[in-house]
Amino acid sequence: MSLANRCAVFIAAGCGASCAAFGTLVVGGWHSGVPRLASAFLPGPPTGYLTGVALLLAGVGLIAIVFGRPRLALPGGAFATAVGLGAVAARLLGVEADGFASLFGHALRVASADRESLGRVAALQLVLLGAGLIALARGRASPRRAPIAASLGAALATLGLASSFGHFTGMDSTTFWFRLTSVRLQTGIAFAIAGMGLLG
Structure with a gap:
């Protein structure tokens, strides 16, 4: 294995471990009744369940x-x-909460599934992340899986970094139909890391 491939594998593994650790922290925070864990100890609202x-x-x-x-x-x-x-479907249909939020709502001790998980930007990022993983899950059966996953990962990382930049600078893209900073700071960083993992 070449040095470049070893670096790519190392980056992908590190990003995967970081995402898994962050997700565990969020889920553990909601179930333990400690929202500060779900916000990764950063100020502001916690990441959605x-x-x-x-x-x-x-x-x-x-x-x-x-x-x-x-x-x-x-x-x-x-x-x-x-x-x-x-x-996305819930918003298009004008429904207040989608089925997944209702399904997981009873599992939370502190509050129902947070609305941040259902925001426009977060929904787009979840779709990009999911599509990238599905492309990679096809394995060698799909020779185009790598460029597809890389493209989706680049878009996901860009959105994550853009929302994080908005939090750090106080700027926001209010001209868009969605607000980038509607995604929590720690969530945007986590999505950016996941996107880099898809790139790796």
Whole structure:
């Protein structure tokens, strides 16, 4: 294996581990009744429960891909895509909460599934993440999987970094139909890391 390939594998594994750790922190924070854990100890609202679960599964999937088990990334990809598309459909239909939020709401001790998980930008990022994982989960059966996943990863990383930049600078793209800073700071960083994992 060349040095470039080893670096790519190392980056993908590191990004996967980071996403899995962050997702575990978020889910653990909601279930333990400590929202500060779900916000990764940063000031501001916590990351949404559904986003945390999706990032946890995505991180596990990225690690599985590194170890030559790409099909294990399929559950995370399917979950992230379903949550993202469900949020989009709920907004288009004018529904206050989608089915996934209702499904997981009873599992939380502190509050129902956070609305941040269902925001427009977060929904788009979840769909990008899920589609990238599904592409990689096809393994060698799909020769185009790498460029497709890389393109989706680049878009995901760009959105994540843009939303994080908005938080750091106080600037916001108010001309868009969505607000980039509607995604929490820690969530944007996590999505950017996941995007870099898809690039790796």
